[in-house]
Amino acid sequence: MTQTTTPIVRPDPAGRRSAGRELLETLAARDFDRVLDCLETDATMRALLPSGPAEFHGAIQIVENLRTWFGCAHEFEVLNGTFDEVGGRPHVTWRFRLHPTPWGDDAWHVIEQQAYLHDGERIASIDLLCSGFQPDGLS
Numbered sequence: 682m683t684q685t686t687t688p689i690v691r692p693d694p695a696g697r698r699s700a701g702r703e704l705l706e707t708l709a710a711r712d713f714d715r716v717l718d719c720l721e722t723d724a725t726m727r728a729l730l731p732s733g734p735a736e737f738h739g740a741i742q743i744v745e746n747l748r749t750w751f752g753c754a755h756e757f758e759v760l761n762g763t764f765d766e767v768g769g770r771p772h773v774t775w776r777f778r779l780h781p782t783p784w785g786d787d788a789w790h791v792i793e794q795q796a797y798l799h800d801g802e803r804i805a806s807i808d809l810l811c812s813g814f815q816p817d818g819l820s
Contacts, residue, residue, distance in 0.1 A: 699764075699771060700800040700804045701764055701771035701798050704716065704796075705763075705764050707719060713744050716744050720743060722740050723739060724803070724806060725738055725805075726746075726806070728809040729811065730811045731811065751777065754779035755780065756789075757779045758777065758778040758779065759776075760776040760777060760778050760791065761793075762776070767797070770799070771800055773795070773798065774795045775793070778817055779792070782814045788817070792813065793812040794809055794810065794811045
């Protein structure tokens with residue numbers, strides 16, 4: 682498994698940890714057990730996917746979908762990841778390069794997602810925008 686680049690996470694001036702920062706780090710590591718720990722049990726995710734809008738209810742369903750998207754890749758690279766805030770709302774982005782895709786296409790693909798979160802100690806909701814798996818012209 683290949684994994685490169687550390688997500689870009691701006692330091693919090695107060696030195697606080699946040700569930701959004703933890704989400705970015707755990708996704709980049711594909712540590713889905715720790716992703717589960719970032720979420721409230723009854724968390725929700727509204728996602729705009731290439732196939733259309735989707736909703737996921739409960740931390741387990743959210744994590745299983747993330748695992749489906751990213752967990753089966755034999756090779757996985759973190760191209761970019763950021764954490765910031767927009768008007769006090771956590772904003773997390775990630776761009777991964779991987780293969781194979783969840784449907785078994787062995788060519789390299791790139792996917793980028795942006796998420797806006799409602800969080801406290803854990804994430805209560807995620808609003809996600811997804812590029813879909815795009816063929817990578819570098820492979």
